[in-house]
Amino acid sequence: MKPNLLILSYQLDQHLAQIATDFHVFYAPTAEQRAQTIAANGDKIQVVLTIGSVGLTAAEMALMPNLTLISALGAGYENIDIAAARARGIVVSNGAGTNDACVADHAMGLLLAAVRGIPQLGVAVHQGIWRTALPLPPSVSNKRLGIVGLGTIGRQIAKRAAGFDLEIAYHSRSVREDVSFEYFDSLLKLAQWADFLVVATPGGAGTKHLINREILDALGPNGVLVNIARGSVVDTEQLAQALRQHRIAAAGLDVYESEPKPPEQLLHLPNAVLTPHVAGWSPESVDETVRLFLDNAQRHFAGQPVLTPL
Numbered sequence: 001m002k003p004n005l006l007i008l009s010y011q012l013d014q015h016l017a018q019i020a021t022d023f024h025v026f027y028a029p030t031a032e033q034r035a036q037t038i039a040a041n042g043d044k045i046q047v048v049l050t051i052g053s054v055g056l057t058a059a060e061m062a063l064m065p066n067l068t069l070i071s072a073l074g075a076g077y078e079n080i081d082i083a084a085a086r087a088r089g090i091v092v093s094n095g096a097g098t099n100d101a102c103v104a105d106h107a108m109g110l111l112l113a114a115v116r117g118i119p120q121l122g123v124a125v126h127q128g129i130w131r132t133a134l135p136l137p138p139s140v141s142n143k144r145l146g147i148v149g150l151g152t153i154g155r156q157i158a159k160r161a162a163g164f165d166l167e168i169a170y171h172s173r174s175v176r177e178d179v180s181f182e183y184f185d186s187l188l189k190l191a192q193w194a195d196f197l198v199v200a201t202p203g204g205a206g207t208k209h210l211i212n213r214e215i216l217d218a219l220g221p222n223g224v225l226v227n228i229a230r231g232s233v234v235d236t237e238q239l240a241q242a243l244r245q246h247r248i249a250a251a252g253l254d255v256y257e258s259e260p261k262p263p264e265q266l267l268h269l270p271n272a273v274l275t276p277h278v279a280g281w282s283p284e285s286v287d288e289t290v291r292l293f294l295d296n297a298q299r300h301f302a303g304q305p306v307l308t309p310l
Contacts, residue, residue: 003301004041006064008034008050009073015290022294023047038063047071047297052094052203053230053259053277055079061088069300073289074099074280075153077310078203078230093296093306097152098289099280104156106279107198107228108164110252113273114224115140115196117250120270138222138249141165146194148187148210149201149229150176157198169193172201191218196226203230211235216242223248228279231256231263240265243272254279 005023007016019025026045028037038045042063048070050056056070058081070085072094085092113119116137124134145166147154158168158181169182171190176183184190187210191197197219201207211225211234219225225248227234236257242248243266250271256263259277266272280289296306 003046003297004044004066005047005049005297006037006041006045008048008056009054012286015286018290019049019294022297047300049073049293050080052076052078052080055081056085057081058084061085061090069093069297069306071095071293071296072310073293075151076203076230078232080310082310091300091306092310093293093308094310095289095292096308098292099282099285100153100156102282102285103153103200103228103279104160106254106275107153107157107200107226108160110226110228110254110273110275111196111198111224112140114226114250114252114271117271119273140196143167143195144169144193146170146184146190146197147181148172148190148197148199148233150179150181151200151202153228154198154200155179157200166196187215188218191215191223192220194219195222196224199225199227199229199233201229201233203232207233209233209235209238211239213238213242216248219248221246221249225251226253227251228254231259236263236265240269243269246271 002024006026006028008028010029026037026041028034038060043065045064046066046068048056048067051073061067061084067090070080070090070092072080074095077094080092082092141164143166145161145168147157147170150170150172161168169184169190171184171187199211216238239251243251252273254275255277266274299306
């Protein structure tokens with residue numbers, strides 16, 4: 001008999017079909033479906049598949065007495081109550097490593113687009129405005145890049161940034177002994193040093209509004225912010241004010257506090273480059289994420305440790 005799986009995040013039809021070969025699937029990607037499914041079938045659920053922004057609460061776990069495995073697609077797990085799961089002996093895993101390259105690619109794309117003003121230049125062409133009527137867009141190469149959070153994604157970003165001859169430094173909870181980049185023990189000092197600041201830190205209460213007015217002012221009027229981490233890390237209102245007042249030059253964002261609603265404060269700002277939380281989405285990365293989940297689940301039900309435990 002197939003184990004019962006509750007899926008709480010959106011999935012493509014092809015991946016639902018792939019997963020359904022190993023599981024009896026309860027698919028509940030909306031808040032209403034989620035509440036109804038857990039209320040009606042909580043006692044049947046053995047596995048939950050979710051993502052960091054969607055999460056799983058302790059109260060929901062309490063309605064699933066047979067739950068033994070929670071898996072997050074992708075690296076994020078900030079809204080999964082890990083402590084509650086551990087107290088119950090529930091195994092928790094994530095998709096670490098499956099979309100790091102894709103996210104890093106997107107981060108560099110946002111950086112290039114924001115610094116060079118690529119979306120605005122495209123609009124100018126459509127309006128018949130030629131380059132002689134436009135300000136010179138800054139170069140990206142040979143500037144200073146600060147990375148906030150030098151985990152696996154942060155290191156992938158650094159690897160790509162090196163190809164642009166960027167000087168790289170970072171801030172994280174502790175020094176990494178496996179890199180040669182300069183370490184700043186203060187985010188404020190990193191922002192003062194950097195021309196560009198890329199946020200790649202985990203979400204959650206510990207990093208909420210880590211990027212605030214003080215950090216944005218330290219980055220300065222020529223500075224550019226990129227966030228591919230979690231929307232909660234950046235104070236949206238303070239960022240909007242900094243962009244409107246040109247206290248920073250531009251921002252490139254893939255994640256927002258308002259998700260899945262668009263960030264109203266940023267929508268009409270010409271110096272904000274926005275994408276709809278797709279940095280980790282590509283056919284290759286999503287396929288790999290689903291494959292890792294299935295591998296972890298197979299190992300779990302065979303009594304073996306999962307490959308990416310939390």
